[in-house]
Amino acid sequence: MEQNELYPVFLKVAALDVLIVGGGHVGLEKLTFLLKSSPNAKVTLVSKSFIPEVISLAGGFNVSLVKDAYKRSYLSGKQIVIATTDDLDVNIQVYHDCKKENILVNLADNPAYCDFYMGGIVTKGNVKIAISTNGKSPTAAKRLRQFFEEILPDNINELVENLNRYRKTIKGDFEDKVSKMNELTKEMIKIKKDDQVSGNP
Numbered sequence: 001m002e003q004n005e006l007y008p009v010f011l012k013v014a015a016l017d018v019l020i021v022g023g024g025h026v027g028l029e030k031l032t033f034l035l036k037s038s039p040n041a042k043v044t045l046v047s048k049s050f051i052p053e054v055i056s057l058a059g060g061f062n063v064s065l066v067k068d069a070y071k072r073s074y075l076s077g078k079q080i081v082i083a084t085t086d087d088l089d090v091n092i093q094v095y096h097d098c099k100k101e102n103i104l105v106n107l108a109d110n111p112a113y114c115d116f117y118m119g120g121i122v123t124k125g126n127v128k129i130a131i132s133t134n135g136k137s138p139t140a141a142k143r144l145r146q147f148f149e150e151i152l153p154d155n156i157n158e159l160v161e162n163l164n165r166y167r168k169t170i171k172g173d174f175e176d177k178v179s180k181m182n183e184l185t186k187e188m189i190k191i192k193k194d195d196q197v198s199g200n201p
Ligand SMILES: C[C@@]1(CC(=O)O)c2cc3[nH]c(cc4nc(cc5[nH]c(cc(n2)[C@H]1CCC(=O)O)[C@@](C)(CC(=O)O)[C@@H]5CCC(=O)O)C(CC(=O)O)=C4CCC(=O)O)c(CCC(=O)O)c3CC(=O)O
Pocket: 029, 030, 033, 034, 106, 107, 108, 109, 110, 111, 114, 116, 117, 118, 119, 120, 121, 131, 132, 133, 134, 135, 136, 137, 138, 139, 141, 142, 145
């Protein structure tokens, strides 16, 4: 079976500078999911025009809108760039400019020009699950996100908070702590494996 070899990391995007190029529908989608997961993300959005939804969304967050055509100078100080314009040549130019500057770049909906993919994301308090289908089916990533949003109990955050508190009370060395934490949580993995799923139409 083909394996997904992407390595997930959880970025502190509030402490990074993100640039989105293109303020249309795809720009809106990427911005929406970025802010849903990371409301404090620091984002600059440069675009020749903005759809109204982008303007109203950006207003409530740390997002600067710059009305201009893309220029390489907009990459200055940026660590992550997402290109979403409707001009493929511009998007590819963004990609090559980022490569020259060692900036991580994603051409939305264009896997060949991505250092990383955006994923489906489930957040419940401190718990976050990121989902990737290796770029094979964004729709499956969306459905899996909805599935986990539905089945993850709302009090999963309480569990994490309680374990965090309990961990601080355990006396002993590191190994004692590890074995006590593992003993307490061993029932958590006894879940019922449900029916297999199929995507056949
Ligand atoms: C590779 C990747 C690169 C990237 O964009 O980062 C990529 C690529 C492409 N997306 C396309 C289209 C759609 N994308 C979505 C939705 C999402 N796409 C997201 C991520 C990714 N999309 C990365 C892979 C993630 C993974 O590994 O699974 C999500 C998870 C996260 C996010 O967007 O933030 C977000 C769901 C968020 C949520 O709901 O939780 C829907 C569904 C819908 O809108 O209902 C459609 C329409 C259905 C369809 O066409 O499949 C196309 C075809 C374009 C064309 O036809 O030209 C390509 C190109 C291709 O597949 O070749």
